[in-house]
Structures are given as structure tokens and as C-alpha cells.
Amino acid sequence: MSDGWIIKNLRAVKGRAYPRVVGAQREPSWVFFEVLLPLFTVAAYAYVYQFMDARQELIGYVVLGGAMTAFWLNVLWSMAAQFYWEKEIGNLQLYMIAPISRMSILAGMALGGMFSTTVNAASTLVIGALIFNIAFHVVDPVMLIAIFMVTMVALYGMGMMFASLYMLFGREAYHMSNLLTEPVYLASGFYFPVKYLGVFAAAGASFIPITLGLDALRQLFFTSGAGDAFLSLELELGLLLGLCALFMVLAHYSLRYMEYLGKATGRLTLRWQ
Amino acid sequence: MEAAVETKSLSRVFEPKKKKEGKSVTALDSVDLRIEGGELFGLLGPNGAGKTTLLKILSTLLLPTSGKAYVAGLDVESQFSAIRQKINMVSGGEISGYGLLTVKENLWMFSQFYGIKSKVALQRIDEMLKDFGLSEKKDAKVRTLSTGERQKMNVIRGFITDPDIIFLDEPTLGLDVNASRVIRSYMIDWLKDHPTKTVVLTTHYMVEADELCDRIAIIDNGRILACDTPERLKKMVKMNTTLSMDVTRLKDAAVLGSFSGVENFTFTEDGDKGLTRLRFVMRDESGVSDIISAVLSQGSRIESLQKTEPTLEDVFIKMVGKGLE
Ligand SMILES: Nc1ncnc2c1ncn2[C@@H]1O[C@H](COP(=O)(O)OP(=O)(O)OP(=O)(O)O)[C@@H](O)[C@H]1O
Ligand SMILES: [Mg+2]
Numbered sequence: 001m002s003d004g005w006i007i008k009n010l011r012a013v014k015g016r017a018y019p020r021v022v023g024a025q026r027e028p029s030w031v032f033f034e035v036l037l038p039l040f041t042v043a044a045y046a047y048v049y050q051f052m053d054a055r056q057e058l059i060g061y062v063v064l065g066g067a068m069t070a071f072w073l074n075v076l077w078s079m080a081a082q083f084y085w086e087k088e089i090g091n092l093q094l095y096m097i098a099p100i101s102r103m104s105i106l107a108g109m110a111l112g113g114m115f116s117t118t119v120n121a122a123s124t125l126v127i128g129a130l131i132f133n134i135a136f137h138v139v140d141p142v143m144l145i146a147i148f149m150v151t152m153v154a155l156y157g158m159g160m161m162f163a164s165l166y167m168l169f170g171r172e173a174y175h176m177s178n179l180l181t182e183p184v185y186l187a188s189g190f191y192f193p194v195k196y197l198g199v200f201a202a203a204g205a206s207f208i209p210i211t212l213g214l215d216a217l218r219q220l221f222f223t224s225g226a227g228d229a230f231l232s233l234e235l236e237l238g239l240l241l242g243l244c245a246l247f248m249v250l251a252h253y254s255l256r257y258m259e260y261l262g263k264a265t266g267r268l269t270l271r272w273q
Numbered sequence: 274m275e276a277a278v279e280t281k282s283l284s285r286v287f288e289p290k291k292k293k294e295g296k297s298v299t300a301l302d303s304v305d306l307r308i309e310g311g312e313l314f315g316l317l318g319p320n321g322a323g324k325t326t327l328l329k330i331l332s333t334l335l336l337p338t339s340g341k342a343y344v345a346g347l348d349v350e351s352q353f354s355a356i357r358q359k360i361n362m363v364s365g366g367e368i369s370g371y372g373l374l375t376v377k378e379n380l381w382m383f384s385q386f387y388g389i390k391s392k393v394a395l396q397r398i399d400e401m402l403k404d405f406g407l408s409e410k411k412d413a414k415v416r417t418l419s420t421g422e423r424q425k426m427n428v429i430r431g432f433i434t435d436p437d438i439i440f441l442d443e444p445t446l447g448l449d450v451n452a453s454r455v456i457r458s459y460m461i462d463w464l465k466d467h468p469t470k471t472v473v474l475t476t477h478y479m480v481e482a483d484e485l486c487d488r489i490a491i492i493d494n495g496r497i498l499a500c501d502t503p504e505r506l507k508k509m510v511k512m513n514t515t516l517s518m519d520v521t522r523l524k525d526a527a528v529l530g531s532f533s534g535v536e537n538f539t540f541t542e543d544g545d546k547g548l549t550r551l552r553f554v555m556r557d558e559s560g561v562s563d564i565i566s567a568v569l570s571q572g573s574r575i576e577s578l579q580k581t582e583p584t585l586e587d588v589f590i591k592m593v594g595k596g597l598e
Binding site for chain 2: 003007008009011012014015016018019022023026027089090091093094095096097098099100105263264265266268269
């Protein structure tokens, strides 16, 4: 077998992405959780805003945020926490002994997850827009795609870094994921412009890539977005690129260190495997 | 030639999570082992002996606490990436893979983690499913498989990447005679076709170890108690051989007890059939032919003859102090 290292790792990415993509088709119940469930939260916020006679864009922000929760949940539960489940069923040790980079396995998970989640998020966005009569004004589709892509890479990069921690977690993995779900909805401004949290809180929350991503998407989808923006689009794009690099590097080293730690303490596998 | 596996005073100690809770466990205690390329090597030991721990260290999933372990001449601590190119591993009762994928898809997925070209992988999958009698389950969802079918799939997963050394942790655990036989004969054929490759397996089943393995290490409490071919292990236990004979028309049974090597002699008359049942417990087998000629010289006929030799189980009980089942 004379194929180079890159080709082999690309095959590994494809291999791990595959069950994610076909899984989404074979488990229709996922659609319920990823498309319809966010709509309930969206509806709750939308009715509050309507009741208060708030600006129509605010409801638009809520629909956008609701759609983007699918990615956050996917990163948290199906990316970061994934290694915990994989350890339970014995896949983790098979990933570990495979002669490829663990990043490729995670990248496969990420790509597969991103694909099916994008389909779901787009559905949420469209259904939400129809129900609540939201008008989008996209002026710069190139920037929109760029921001979306960079946000995704940074977000899933962060997921990879968390995955390395979950590799050694036991049951506390649950608590960790729960702990990260709700507070992030607040901190990252899923349902309101993050700028209103105040500069310091917003700056802190910006380490979670979805914060800046959402802020930029609001600016790109709605004319009022600029007035509600935390930072300029260009700056946000730059910062997001920085986060991509940061999380990729952190994920690489953290995975290496956690693997070493797992091998040293015997926690990489379950005792009976 | 370089050994497939070599360990030098290999030890592994597990520390309790919190210092106060319990003591540390020594799972492996100064293990020295050398497994040659081409061998089908068995690790036989009771629960908790350290078999899985040893396989985990050799398959780069666990670090030694002290001592050294080499796989294909490479150090498990510093050269694990290179080792991973050459090995694979399967555990009995494994539930790996994804239940909503089909058998073929699962095997393909795992082959991708070894960077195997899809076309090559799919062809190998077809061939191996046939070898294991699993072809008709090719498109079945993994979650619908029976234990035996699932384990066959796991074993295929291990061999499909064409490793130089494969580690199998109780590969036939809980399988019926048929499924076990399919897996065992695959291993034997595989080694026949690839004489330099190596299989290292752990097992609870004496018969499996005895019939299958070129050499066996008996392991208990983290120590290797003995390591040799099944034949030589059986010779090591200085066990008495029992010789049982049914003979007709014997005139004088009592004289037969005086031959050399006989430790104990009893006989019973079966009047109905006109038979005498003789039972000799022999220190060694030097006197067997004398006994037989003495019986024949009395004009008797031997109706049945049975010699019982020590089994691997006897070896095991003698070494470990208890049986396995
Ligand atoms: N990760 C771990 N943490 C703490 N102790 C462990 C760990 N793994 C194994 N042990 C202990 O080490 C000893 C050896 O375990 P091991 O799994 O190697 O035995 P085994 O020979 O494979 O047994 P079995 O036949 O039951 O599979 C046992 O006492 C076990 O409890
Ligand atoms: Mg075991």
C-alpha cells in the first residue's frame, strides 16, 4: 500500500463521516429533535417579543438563533461528548489503535455532523421564517458563506478540543454537556444581540465561536443588524479565523496529551474491554 | 529473527482513583515473554489474571508501569505510531461499530481508518464474509445480528486490514461450537497462507488452547507460570497415567499388580459378561507392554483398553491451584 499519509487520512475522514450522513437518513426521529424542537423555544421568545411590541427584526434574530442551536447541540453532544459514547461501546480503542490521526476521525464526525445539521438548521430557518413572517435581506452572499464556513470550522474545532477531555470522562460527561448547553444560549446571544450583554461579557463569550458567528450572521441577514452589531464584519471574520487556528492547535495537543494520560492511567478503555 | 512480541520484566500497576479508596492492583508482574513471528500463541489464565492488560499494552492502549514491551521490534512506549501500522485487535463480546450501518458498511468504515482503497476493501469484505459464512448478512443492520454473527464480523474487522500481528482477546467467548470452529479454522488457514504473521490470543477454553495454539503461556496473578507447547506442558506435570482394561477369562488377576511402574492396581469381576475389569495407575508407562503380554499369556482376550493422559486442564489446576470453569 503506497498511498501517502494525506490520502489515507482523507479516507479515514470519509469513513467516519459516512455513518453520520446515512444515520441522519435512517433515523428520522433525529429530524424531530433537530428541526422541530428548536422551533418551540423560538416560538416562546417570538411570542414574548410580539407581546412587547418589539421590532420585527428581533423575532428574526430569534429564528436565526434557533436554527443555529442545532449546530451548538451537534458540537456539544455529537462531537465533544461523542468520545464518551464511543468509549462505552468500544469504538474509541479501535480509533486509538488505527494508524491515522485522531483529528481525521474527529474531522469525519464534524463533516458528517455539519452536513446533516445544516439540512436541519436550514429547515428550522425556513419554517421559522414562514411562521413568523420574517424577511431576510442578504446583500453580501459571499461574506455570508465565508462567515458561516469559518464559524463552523472554529466551532467544530472547539468541539474537537472538548472531545479530548471527554475521552477520559466517566459519567460526569453528562453534567459537563448540560452545563454547557443553557448558559451558552445566554452568553452567545442566541436569541438577542450579544452586544447588550456589555462589552466585557460579550468579549468573553466571543471565545465560543458561535457568538461572533451569530453576530455576523445577524448583520448579514438583516438590515438592522449593523445597529445591533457587537463588532464589524471584517473584524469578526478575522477573529473567527484566529479561533479556527487556535482551536485546531489546541485540539491537536490536547488530544495527544489526553491519549498519553489515558494510556498512563488506564482510562482510555473501559476495564472490561 | 526479530520476535513478533517481546517483553522484559513488564509490569503494570493500577492505582485507585482516590488514594483512600482501595489498594493498587498489580495486573502484570515482571512478565518476560517472547513470541516468534509465525506463531499462534495463547495466553491462558483465570479471570483477573492480567491477560487483557497484557494485550492492551501490546496493542498500544496502555502504558507499562515498568519494564519494556516490543511489538515487531518496536517499543510500545515511544514507537506506538509505527506499531499501529502493523497490528489489529479484536475483543470477544465487542459491540463496536454503529448499529444502524449494515455489516458491509461497518467493515468498510473500519477499513477506511487504515486508509485502504475502497475497491480493495469491498473486495476483501466480500471474500471474508464468504469465508466466515456470513455472506447473506452482508446488508443486514449490525444491530440485528446475533452474538455469533456479530463476533464473526468483529474478527473479520481485525483481519481485513492485513495486520502482521493480530491480538485477539477471547475471540470465541460465548460462541457455539460452529461459530467457534469457523473462527479457529480461519486463524489456522491465515497463518498457513502467511507464515510470518502472528496471532496472539487469550482464552478461557482449555480445548481451544490445546488444539489451536503452537505455544501457551499460563498466566495467573500477573505472572507467567509456564510457557511452552501444549505437549511439553502436559509432560511437565508428573501425572499418573491411568490404564483401564476389560479382559475375558482371566485366571489370575492378582499377579498383574507386581509389574514395574504400577502404583496402584484394582480389579473387579463382571460375572454377567464374564469380564474382568482391570485398572492400573501407572507412575510411568514402562510396564504397559509387560502387563499386556501377561494378560494375553493367560489366554485372555482384551475387549477394551483405555489410557488416560494428563490434559491441559490438569496442568492448569496443578499450576494455578484451581480449575477454570
Ligand atoms: N483500568 C483498570 N483500573 C484498575 N484496575 C484494573 C484496570 N484494568 C484491569 N484492572 C485489574 O487488573 C487485573 C487484571 O485484569 P485483566 O482485565 O487484565 O484480567 P483478565 O486476565 O483479562 O481477566 P478476564 O479473564 O476476566 O478477562 C484485575 O484485577 C483487574 O481488576
Ligand atoms: Mg480479559
